[in-house]
Amino acid sequence: MPKIVDRQVRREEIAEALWRVVRRDGVGAATVRSIAAEAGWSPSALRHYFSTQAELLAFAMEHVIARVRTRIANTVFDGPVRVAVRRLLEELLPMDAERRAEAEVWLQLTARAQGDPAAAAWLRHADDGLVEVATSAIAALAAEGELAGHRDAEFEAARLRALIDGLTVHVLARPESMPPERVSAVLAAHLEDLAT
Numbered sequence: 001m002p003k004i005v006d007r008q009v010r011r012e013e014i015a016e017a018l019w020r021v022v023r024r025d026g027v028g029a030a031t032v033r034s035i036a037a038e039a040g041w042s043p044s045a046l047r048h049y050f051s052t053q054a055e056l057l058a059f060a061m062e063h064v065i066a067r068v069r070t071r072i073a074n075t076v077f078d079g080p081v082r083v084a085v086r087r088l089l090e091e092l093l094p095m096d097a098e099r100r101a102e103a104e105v106w107l108q109l110t111a112r113a114q115g116d117p118a119a120a121a122w123l124r125h126a127d128d129g130l131v132e133v134a135t136s137a138i139a140a141l142a143a144e145g146e147l148a149g150h151r152d153a154e155f156e157a158a159r160l161r162a163l164i165d166g167l168t169v170h171v172l173a174r175p176e177s178m179p180p181e182r183v184s185a186v187l188a189a190h191l192e193d194l195a196t
Contacts, residue, residue: 027108
């Protein structure tokens with residue numbers, strides 16, 4: 001009887017191999033040959049699942065998005081709204097090894113995708129996810145009276161996105177100066193400020 005192969009599982013294994021190569025050697029080293037070797041496959045076997053390197057990079061980005069969405073969906077956000085929103089935002093930040101790996105790979109692949117028209121769609125898709133989270137967070141705060149009346153919700157969502165991006169870069173660039181406790185404190189202070 002022929003062996004049944006789960007195509008999606010194999011594609012995810014390849015994406016994980018790509019992540020390891022990018023984290024260890026940088027995005028420039030993420031060639032079909034190096035990724036195949038990391039996964040323990042031949043380059044021709046890898047091409048069976050991804051016909052081009054661009055397709056593989058796009059899937060790796062989608063894999064990051066899916067992991068974050070799954071983690072958020074499986075997290076219980078309870079308690080006061082500010083605490084729940086802070087915990088939601090922390091899921092987007094590199095505050096542990098898993099989230100740090102996601103952020104490192106994400107930033108390197110994003111840099112690699114610049115100027116690649118084929119990558120524009122998945123970059124927009126990813127940004128739309130961050131817009132959705134920031135907008136939902138501000139809406140939740142407003143619904144509970146935790147957004148001062150003079151504040152513009154759309155502007156505050158944009159400011160929150162910028163804070164998430166900036167914290168991510170700071171944590172990756174100088175983790176010793178931005179440990180998880182400080183990241184959490186910065187988020188808490190920002191959310192408190194929104195109410196005043």
